[in-house]
Amino acid sequence: MKFSNLAAAVAVGLAPVGADAAVAIYEGQGPDAESIQRVVDDFRDALGPNNGNAPVSGDPFGRRQINWDAAPDGISDPNPFPGDFFNADVNPRARGIEFRETGSTTGFQLSSTEASGEPPLFGNEQNFQAFSPERVFTPVGGTTFDVLFFDPVDQTTPATTRGLGIVFVDVEVEGSTTVDFFDKDDNLLLSRDVLVAGNQGLSFLGVVFDSFEIARVSVTSGNAIFDGTSFRGRDGVVMDDFIFGEPVPADPVPVPAAAALFPLGALIIARRRRNKR
Numbered sequence: 162m163k164f165s166n167l168a169a170a171v172a173v174g175l176a177p178v179g180a181d182a183a184v185a186i187y188e189g190q191g192p193d194a195e196s197i198q199r200v201v202d203d204f205r206d207a208l209g210p211n212n213g214n215a216p217v218s219g220d221p222f223g224r225r226q227i228n229w230d231a232a233p234d235g236i237s238d239p240n241p242f243p244g245d246f247f248n249a250d251v252n253p254r255a256r257g258i259e260f261r262e263t264g265s266t267t268g269f270q271l272s273s274t275e276a277s278g279e280p281p282l283f284g285n286e287q288n289f290q291a292f293s294p295e296r297v298f299t300p301v302g303g304t305t306f307d308v309l310f311f312d313p314v315d316q317t318t319p320a321t322t323r324g325l326g327i328v329f330v331d332v333e334v335e336g337s338t339t340v341d342f343f344d345k346d347d348n349l350l351l352s353r354d355v356l357v358a359g360n361q362g363l364s365f366l367g368v369v370f371d372s373f374e375i376a377r378v379s380v381t382s383g384n385a386i387f388d389g390t391s392f393r394g395r396d397g398v399v400m401d402d403f404i405f406g407e408p409v410p411a412d413p414v415p416v417p418a419a420a421a422l423f424p425l426g427a428l429i430i431a432r433r434r435r436n437k438r
Contacts, residue, residue, distance in 0.1 A: 162398070166204035166371075171426055172319050176233070178253075181266070183371040184351060184368055184369065184370050184371070185207060185368070185369045186348075186353065186366075186367070187200050187201075187203055187204040187206075187207070187326065187366075187367040187368075187369070188200065188353075188355075188356055188364075188365060188366050188367070189356070189364070189365050189367070190199075190332075190356040190357065190358035190362060190363065190364040190365070191358065191362065191363060192358070192361070192362055192363070193290070193293050193363065194290075194293075194363065195432075196291070196342075196363065197328070197363050197364070197365045199248055199301055200365055200367075201223055201326070201328070201365055201367075201402070201404070203290075204324075204326045204365070204367035204369070204404060205224060205226075205404060206323070206347075206363050207209055207224040207367075207369045208222075208224035208323065208324050208369060208404065208406045209223040209224055209406070209407075210221070210223045210224070211223065211224055211225070211226065211406050212224060212225055212256070213225075213252075214231070214253035214255055214256060214375060215241060215252045215313075215315065216221075216249075216250045216251065216252070216255035216300070216313050216314055217314060217318075218312075218313070218314055218323075219407045220405070220407075221247045221405060221407050221409050222323075223325075223407045224404060224405060224406055225256045225257060225258070225313070225405060225407060225408070226402060226403065226433075227247055227256060227258070227402065227404075228293040228296075228401065228402050229271055229293075229296035229298060229401070230244065230255045230293075230296070231247075231254065232271055232296065233368075234270065234273065234274060234276075234277040236294065237270075237271040237272065237273045237274065237277065238270055238272050238273040238279055238280075238283060238288070239270075239273075239279065239389070240270075241268045241269065241270060241301070242268070242271045243269075244259055244260035244261055244262070244267040244268075244269055244271050244297070244306075244311075245259045247258075247259070248311050248316050249316065250316055250322050251372055252290065255300075255316075257302055257310055257311045257312060257313035257316075257320055257375050257408035258281065258308060258309070258311070258315065258403065258405060259304060259307060259308070259309045259310075259311065259343060260306055260309075261305070261307045262300070262302075262303070262305055262306055262307075262309060263303070263305045263306075263307050263379065264303045264304070264305040265303035265305075265386075266300040266301065266302050266303030266306050267301055267302035267303070268300070268301045268302065268324075269298065269299070269300055269306070269387065270298075270299055270387065270400075271298055271312040272289075272295075272296050272297045272298075272299070273296075274296065275295065275392070281295060282297060282389075283297075283299070283387070283392075283397075283399070284306070284391075284413070285397070286391070287360075287361070287362065288331050288361060288397060289330050289331055289399055289423045290330060290361050290363070291330075291400055291401055292328040292330070292396065292401040292402055293401060296399045296401075297330055297399040298401070299377070299382065299387045299398075299399045299402050300341060300382060300387065301387050301388070301389055301399070302346055302386065302387075302388065302389075303386060304381055304382050304383055304384060304385070305380065305381050305382075305385060305396075306379075306380055307377055307378065307379055307380075307383075308325065308377070308378040308379075308380065308403070309376070309377055310322050310359055310375070310376065310405070310408040311408060312408060313406060313407075313408060314400055314410070317394070318410055318411075319345070319376065319410075319411045320370025320376075320408035320409055320411055321344075321345055321373040321374065321375055321376045321408070321409060321411050321412055322373060322375050322405050322406040322407065322408050322409070323369055323370050323371075323372065323373055323374070323375070323406035323407075324367065324368055324370060324375065324403070324405060324406045325340075325342070325368060325403070325405040325406070326366065326368070326377060326403070326404040326405070326431065327340065327366060327367075327380070327398075327400055327402070327403055327404075328363060328364070328365050328400060328401040328402045329355050329358075329363070329364040329365070329382070329400055329401075330362075330363055330368070330399045330401060331358070331360060331361060331362065331383075331396070331397060331398055331399065332355050332357050332358050332364045332383065332386045332396070332398050333355070333357060333358075333359055333360060333362075333395075333396050334383070334384065334395060334396040335354070335357050336354050337381075337383050337384045337396045337398070338354065338355040338364075338381060338383055338396075338398050339352060339353065339354050339355065339380075339381045340352075340353050340355065340378060340379070340380055340384055341353075341366075341378065341379040342368060342376040342377075342378055343375070343376060343378070343379070344374050344375070344376055345376040345411050347376075347377065350370070350374055351368060351376065353366060353368070353398065355361060356427075363401075367404065369406070373406075373409055374405075375413075376411060380400075381397030382398040382399070382400060383396040384396045385397035392399055412418070414419070432434060
């Protein structure tokens, strides 16, 4: 792995953010978990300490995350995964995040575990791998969905967050996988293509704002549609870890100057890490 030239990365990373918003972009790709681990860890550090999975207010400058291990086999392949599973009032489901269908998407599915007796990775071991074994996630019937945030204490109260990062698997076509970030007034904050990693490869995209800007995230995951049994199309993309800043009620949250994450005047810091060829 290596850093790209920072000045060049800043020029590449310019994006449509608000006049008062600063954002850092963390992205990387590689053939295996080790090749993106460092950029994922840097992103976690930027968000702050892990607040856990209890229905309590965590450190607003902390994070929550999903690696799918808390989901039982009963809501894994071949069964549907409920998009609100991780917006519940019990530990370990209190993450303050929901997944909702958009476009032609009709639901979601998690791959099964080896112990379940069902084929892992949707029976697609030649194309997919897990970043944090062993489940991965996909929309069903379409390739688009929204990510919404809620107060972990009151699961009906919309929330905003400072950042979201996603591990993608098997992005092979440039521009096929994108992530769009919106504020609570549904204004587009940032749109970003996910880096191509090739067959079975892992890609990571993480975005951190310097304030609680993000209310909704729209994800397009490849261009092949999972019909509940197999992928139809050229670029079937699945996802593993979702890592996000502590969701806070959508009212404005003051950001203490001492907690500033970005140097004055910086618009975007983009970090790209790739495996050495």
